[in-house]
Every structure is written in C-alpha cells, then in structure tokens.
Amino acid sequence: MGGPTTLQEHIHQAGVSPVERLHALIAADMATTDRLIHARMTSGVALIPDLARHLIDSGGKRLRPMLTLAAAQAGGYTGGHHVRLAAAVEFIHTATLLHDDVVDESALRRGKVSANLMWGNKPSVLVGDFLFSRAFQLMVETGNLAVLDILAGAAAVIAEGEVMQLKSANNLGVTEEHYLKVVSSKTAALFAAAAESGALLSGRSDEFVCGLRAYGENLGIAFQLVDDALDYSGRQALMGKTVGDDFREAKMTLPLILAHARAAEGDLPFWKRVIETGNQTERDLDRAITLIEQTGAMQETMARARAYADVAKAALKVMPDSDIKRALADIADFCVERAY
Amino acid sequence: MGGPTTLQEHIHQAGVSPVERLHALIAADMATTDRLIHARMTSGVALIPDLARHLIDSGGKRLRPMLTLAAAQAGGYTGGHHVRLAAAVEFIHTATLLHDDVVDESALRRGKVSANLMWGNKPSVLVGDFLFSRAFQLMVETGNLAVLDILAGAAAVIAEGEVMQLKSANNLGVTEEHYLKVVSSKTAALFAAAAESGALLSGRSDEFVCGLRAYGENLGIAFQLVDDALDYSGRQALMGKTVGDDFREAKMTLPLILAHARAAEGDLPFWKRVIETGNQTERDLDRAITLIEQTGAMQETMARARAYADVAKAALKVMPDSDIKRALADIADFCVERAY
Numbered sequence: 001m002g003g004p005t006t007l008q009e010h011i012h013q014a015g016v017s018p019v020e021r022l023h024a025l026i027a028a029d030m031a032t033t034d035r036l037i038h039a040r041m042t043s044g045v046a047l048i049p050d051l052a053r054h055l056i057d058s059g060g061k062r063l064r065p066m067l068t069l070a071a072a073q074a075g076g077y078t079g080g081h082h083v084r085l086a087a088a089v090e091f092i093h094t095a096t097l098l099h100d101d102v103v104d105e106s107a108l109r110r111g112k113v114s115a116n117l118m119w120g121n122k123p124s125v126l127v128g129d130f131l132f133s134r135a136f137q138l139m140v141e142t143g144n145l146a147v148l149d150i151l152a153g154a155a156a157v158i159a160e161g162e163v164m165q166l167k168s169a170n171n172l173g174v175t176e177e178h179y180l181k182v183v184s185s186k187t188a189a190l191f192a193a194a195a196e197s198g199a200l201l202s203g204r205s206d207e208f209v210c211g212l213r214a215y216g217e218n219l220g221i222a223f224q225l226v227d228d229a230l231d232y233s234g235r236q237a238l239m240g241k242t243v244g245d246d247f248r249e250a251k252m253t254l255p256l257i258l259a260h261a262r263a264a265e266g267d268l269p270f271w272k273r274v275i276e277t278g279n280q281t282e283r284d285l286d287r288a289i290t291l292i293e294q295t296g297a298m299q300e301t302m303a304r305a306r307a308y309a310d311v312a313k314a315a316l317k318v319m320p321d322s323d324i325k326r327a328l329a330d331i332a333d334f335c336v337e338r339a340y
Numbered sequence: 341m342g343g344p345t346t347l348q349e350h351i352h353q354a355g356v357s358p359v360e361r362l363h364a365l366i367a368a369d370m371a372t373t374d375r376l377i378h379a380r381m382t383s384g385v386a387l388i389p390d391l392a393r394h395l396i397d398s399g400g401k402r403l404r405p406m407l408t409l410a411a412a413q414a415g416g417y418t419g420g421h422h423v424r425l426a427a428a429v430e431f432i433h434t435a436t437l438l439h440d441d442v443v444d445e446s447a448l449r450r451g452k453v454s455a456n457l458m459w460g461n462k463p464s465v466l467v468g469d470f471l472f473s474r475a476f477q478l479m480v481e482t483g484n485l486a487v488l489d490i491l492a493g494a495a496a497v498i499a500e501g502e503v504m505q506l507k508s509a510n511n512l513g514v515t516e517e518h519y520l521k522v523v524s525s526k527t528a529a530l531f532a533a534a535a536e537s538g539a540l541l542s543g544r545s546d547e548f549v550c551g552l553r554a555y556g557e558n559l560g561i562a563f564q565l566v567d568d569a570l571d572y573s574g575r576q577a578l579m580g581k582t583v584g585d586d587f588r589e590a591k592m593t594l595p596l597i598l599a600h601a602r603a604a605e606g607d608l609p610f611w612k613r614v615i616e617t618g619n620q621t622e623r624d625l626d627r628a629i630t631l632i633e634q635t636g637a638m639q640e641t642m643a644r645a646r647a648y649a650d651v652a653k654a655a656l657k658v659m660p661d662s663d664i665k666r667a668l669a670d671i672a673d674f675c676v677e678r679a680y
Binding site for chain 1: 387469504
C-alpha cells in the first residue's frame with residue numbers, strides 16, 4: 001500500500017513526466033498557441049465560445065499541438081506560423097471530439113459532462129463545424145499549401161476511420177485488421193499530421209519530415225491501444241475516467257477482439273449476449289475484465305502498444321540528439337507505462 | 341384550370357428557365373465538375389459514397405457551383421481549377437445539408453427521406469465531415485490561398501449562422517434583424533463565396549470580384565426569403581416539397597415574424613400557443629397561412645426578396661454584356677418569380 005495511488009502521485013514520485021518536460025521545452029510557443037486558440041474560438045455568437053471552452057479548457061494535455069511545435073522547433077524553424085498550425089491541430093481535434101460526443105452519446109469526456117449532454121446534439125455539431133473552419137483559416141494564414149494538404153487529408157481520413165468504427169459496435173466479427181485500420185485513421189492520422197506538418201514547416205529534408213510523421217503515427221497507434229486497454233483497467237478509475245465505456249457501447253476494441261478469439265467454448269454465449277445483443281447487467285463488466293485478463297488479451301494489447309511505441313522511438317533517428325528528442329522518446333515510453 | 345399545374349410545366353410553357361440557360365452556357369464545365377464530384381466522394385469505406393450519393397444525386401440544381409463556374413468563365417478564366425472550386429463548393433453545401441438534417445430531424449430534404457432518418461445521426465455527421473475535408477483538399481489543389489481563405493471564412497460564418505438560428509425556434513421575440521443575420525450567414529455566405537472565389541480565380545479587378553460577391557450574397561438572401569415564404573405557400577406542394585416544415589418546427593422566419601408583429605390582439609394567443617409552446621394541431625397550419633396572407637406578411641416577405649434580387653442584378657454592372665450576365669440577371673428574377 002506504500003506505492004503511488006494516483007497517476008499524479010506516481011509522476012510526482014518519479015519526477016516530472018516527459019509530457020511536462022516537453023511542455024517546458026516549448027513553453028513559450030505553447031503559451032502563444034494557447035492565446036491564439038482562445039482568440040480564435042471567439043465569435044459574435046456567444047454559444048460558440050461557451051461550448052468550445054467546455055472542451056478546450058477541460059484540462060486536455062494538448063499533446064497533438066505539442067507535437068507540431070516540437071517538430072517545428074526540432075527542425076530549426078524560426079518563423080511564427082508553427083503556432084497557427086498547432087492551434088489548427090487542436091481545433092481539428094476538438095471538432096472531432098464534439099462530433100464524436102454527438103454520435104456516441106458518451107456521458108463523460110475528460111471526466112466532465114459531455115458538451116452534447118449539456119447543450120444537445122445540434123450545437124455540438126455546429127460548434128465542431130465552426131472550429132473545423134477556424135482550423136482551416138489558421139492554416140491558410142501560414143501560407144503553406146503543403147501543410148494544408150496534409151491536414152485536409154488527415155481530416156478526411158479521420159472521418160473515414162470514424163465511419164469504419166460504426167461497424168465495431170455489437171459486432172463480434174470485427175477483425176484485428178479492421179480494428180487497426182480504424183485506429184490508424186481515427187487517432188493516428190492526426191498525430192502523424194501534427195508532427196509531419198510541424199516538421200515540414202521547418203523546411204528540412206524529406207527524411208526528417210517522414211521520420212517525424214512515422215513517430216506521430218506510431219505514437220498515435222500506441223496511444224489508442226493503451227486507451228482501449230485502460231477502458232478495462234482499474235488504473236483508469238485513478239485517472240478520473242470511467243471504466244467500461246467501450247464495453248457498455250459493445251464496441252469491439254482489441255482487448256475484446258483478442259479475448260473473444262481466445263475464449264473457451266463455454267464463454268462464447270457470454271460474449272454473444274453482452275456484445276451482439278448488447279443485453280448487459282451490472283456485473284458483466286467484471287466478468288469481461290476477468291476474461292480479458294485470463295486469456296492474456298490485456299497483456300497482448302499492451303505488448304502491441306509497446307511495439308508501436310518502440311517503432312515511434314526508432315523513427316526519431318532522423319533527429320540529432322537534443323532535449324526535445326529525448327522528451328519525445330520518453331513520451332512514447334510514458335504513453336505505454338501510464339497503463340501500469 | 342388551364343394554367344400550368346407543376347413548376348416543370350410552367351417552365352416548359354414559358355420556355356427554358358434561366359437556370360437551365362446558364363447550365364447550357366457552362367455545360368462542359370458542369371459535366372467536368374460532376375465527374376469530379378463523383379470521383380472525389382468515393383472512399384474505401386462504402387457507406388460514405390452510399391450516403392453522400394443520397395444527397396448529391398437527389399436532383400439538386402447545383403446552383404452554387406454554377407455560380408463559381410459562371411463567375412470564372414465571365415472573368416475570362418482559362419485554367420482548370422474552377423471545376424475543383426465548384427466541386428468544393430458543392431461538397432461544403434452537401435456537408436451543411438447533412439449536418440442540418442442531423443440537427444433539425446427534418447423528415448424531408450429535396451422530397452427524399454433525409455439521410456439522417458435512413459442512416460442515423462452518426463453517419464450523417466461523419467460523412468458531412470468527410471465531404472467538408474474533401475472540399476478543402478480540392479481547394480488546396482487549386483494552389484490558390486485567396487480562394488481557400490474565402491471559403492474557409494464562409495464555412496465559419498455558415499456555422500455561426502446555424503448556431504444563431506437555434507434561437508429562432510419557439511421564440512416569438514426573434515427580430516427581423518436577427519433573422520436577416522441568420523439568412524446572410526447560413527445561406528448567403530456560401531452563394532457569395534461561390535461567386536467571389538470563381539471571380540477571383542480569373543484574376544480580374546477587385547471591382548469585378550466584389551461585384552460578383554455582391555451578386556451572390558444578395559441572390560442568396562432573396563433565395564432564402566423566397567424559400568421561407570414558400571414554406572407557407574401552396575406553390576411549394578407543386579414543387580414536391582412539404583408545406584409547413586418551418587411552422588411545425590416553430591421556427592421564426594420572416595413571414596411569421598411579420599405576421600406576429602402585425603397580429604390583431606385576438607390572434608396573439610394563437611401565435612403564443614403554436615410557436616412558444618409548440619402545441620399544434622392539424623388545422624393550425626391553415627390558420628397560420630391565413631393570418632400570414634391577411635396581415636400582408638407574405639406580400640412583404642416577397643417584396644423584400646424582390647428588392648434583394650434587384651440589388652443582385654444591379655451588382656452585375658461590373659460585367660460586360662454577355663449571355664452569362666443575362667442568365668445571371670434572369671436567375672435573380674426567376675428566384676423570386678418561382679414563388680408565384
């Protein structure tokens with residue numbers, strides 16, 4: 001019982017988290033980005049900033065814009081457009097969260113009541129559209145068509161991933177391949193584009209840009225795998241998030257896909273009932289967690305996340321040694337370790 | 341009984357509509373735009389083109405992309421990017437329709453069952469996001485940051501207009517000023533941007549570009565005023581659209597705002613009941629139509645539409661005489677006359 005009991009304590013005891021370390025390395029740019037985010041989410045229509053603020057000021061780590069700023073800084077960029085790009089990346093992320101809340105009827109987002117529940121579907125869709133438009137206005141201001149191309153492409157891929165994910169509910173037939181495609185699209189595409197566009201802005205070699213993109217993409221996949229694992233883990237509760245959200249939505253994420261694939265004959269009717277019919281009782285989540293642990297599905301999901309994090313770290317070889325590079329590498333490790 | 345009984349017959353008897361005339365003048369570009377629209381709405385995720393096609397192939401006139409192509413052609417543009425811009429404009433329009441269906445739970449869109457009702461909110465939001473992203477990809481391909489700026493700005497204004505419009509339901513306090521701001525934003529902004537961006541692509545003078553923008557903006561306002569009038573008109577039924585959609589949603593459009601402002605003391609409880617409480621019976625629509633006619637609200641709405649159409653026509657003075665100019669002017673007239 002002497003060990004750390006919350007993530008915060010854990011971080012405190014272990015020193016500063018690598019996310020905080022990276023934040024400190026790009027603190028001035030992050031502060032400028034934050035000011036820009038708040039300046040650009042204003043509107044003569046008061047409901048827009050009110051609703052947007054609900055997500056934007058809800059304590060998210062701004063990991064995606066941090067990737068953009070870190071990539072630009074690591075690439076030696078000295079101009080002022082990287083903060084516009086970083087703000088645009090955060091707006092795109094926020095817009096997808098708002099639209100995801102609408103469609104998933106999720107009750108909690110970052111531990112707060114979702115915008116959707118507070119304001120209704122209608123405003124959430126429209127404010128998402130507004131932020132998405134603002135993102136493109138910010139990108140236009142960079143005057144860089146290549147970064148516009150990357151982020152417009154990523155936005156299309158994110159939407160494709162979200163549509164693909166619709167099939168993942170109540171469907172025991174979802175394959176690992178389908179799952180990984182969804183994760184690459186809905187999550188990793190923006191991580192990849194955030195890092196790539198920042199690198200591109202710095203005008204460095206294709207190798208550098210591709211390396212940063214690969215880092216972002218693999219980090220994004222690892223990040224989502226861990227997120228999906230945490231949904232069946234007690235660690236999640238310590239982080240102020242509910243456990244079992246995916247389970248209650250009968251969404252086939254990797255822990256479930258693997259547990260079902262490895263299920264004993266006698267457990268198949270359980271999976272059929274809770275996932276295919278969605279007919280769940282209070283105690284089913286506990287049984288699901290037990291089966292996910294027993295079949296090694298949890299361990300395997302984490303091992304995969306570890307492998308993607310390692311690929312992300314390896315992709316950083318295009319960068320010379322620096323504090324930023326070390327922080328990025330440690331973030332990949334931290335992304336996996338936060339689950340333990 | 342000998343008169344035309346459908347709009348189609350009316351057009352047939354009166355000759356070719358100016359919309360069809362403009363279409364004929366830019367037929368090759370429209371065909372290319374159409375091919376591009378269909379090519380770019382494809383996706384490895386089959387649901388996306390299936391759902392998009394539902395709106396895109398539902399017989400819309402493609403008025404907005406026509407404005408883009410006409411403006412580019414009138415400006416003497418000889419490149420190939422105007423079709424990309426036109427396709428982008430249609431995608432933005434389609435995305436807003438999809439998101440509007442989600443939020444309004446409207447049962448009919450262009451006489452077909454709305455995508456929302458067929459596929460649900462979730463896919464409609466996401467496919468809208470996909471088309472919106474595709475629009476920006478197409479704009480990036482034009483390599484023209486000025487047109488990107490115009491359309492990204494228009495997209496933000498459209499979202500603001502839609503959010504403003506939320507206040508218009510069940511609210512007898514909505515002013516004419518609020519209504520006109522909503523119309524300028526949610527409808528006229530895209531008409532204006534469609535015409536302006538086409539003109540801009542042609543590299544003509546600011547005066548020319550501003551003139552085309554003013555044409556689009558005023559045409560858009562006239563168009564929406566007539567649309568809102570038609571919702572209380574028997575003509576609407578002849579066009580295959582339902583009458584009274586706005587009324588059933590208790591949405592304060594100009595005919596209602598004026599009828600309520602001019603209402604006799606004895607009619608105020610009626611408006612209070614049907615709009616503020618939304619408590620309506622079958623026969624209330626007929627009474628509303630009668631009151632809108634009796635107070636002159638219908639006539640006044642149409643007179644305003646006429647005035648905006650006239651401003652649109654006057655804005656065309658920046659163009660030398662041509663078949664396109666005459667067709668654009670006649671479209672402004674036709675937009676109003678279709679209601680009679």
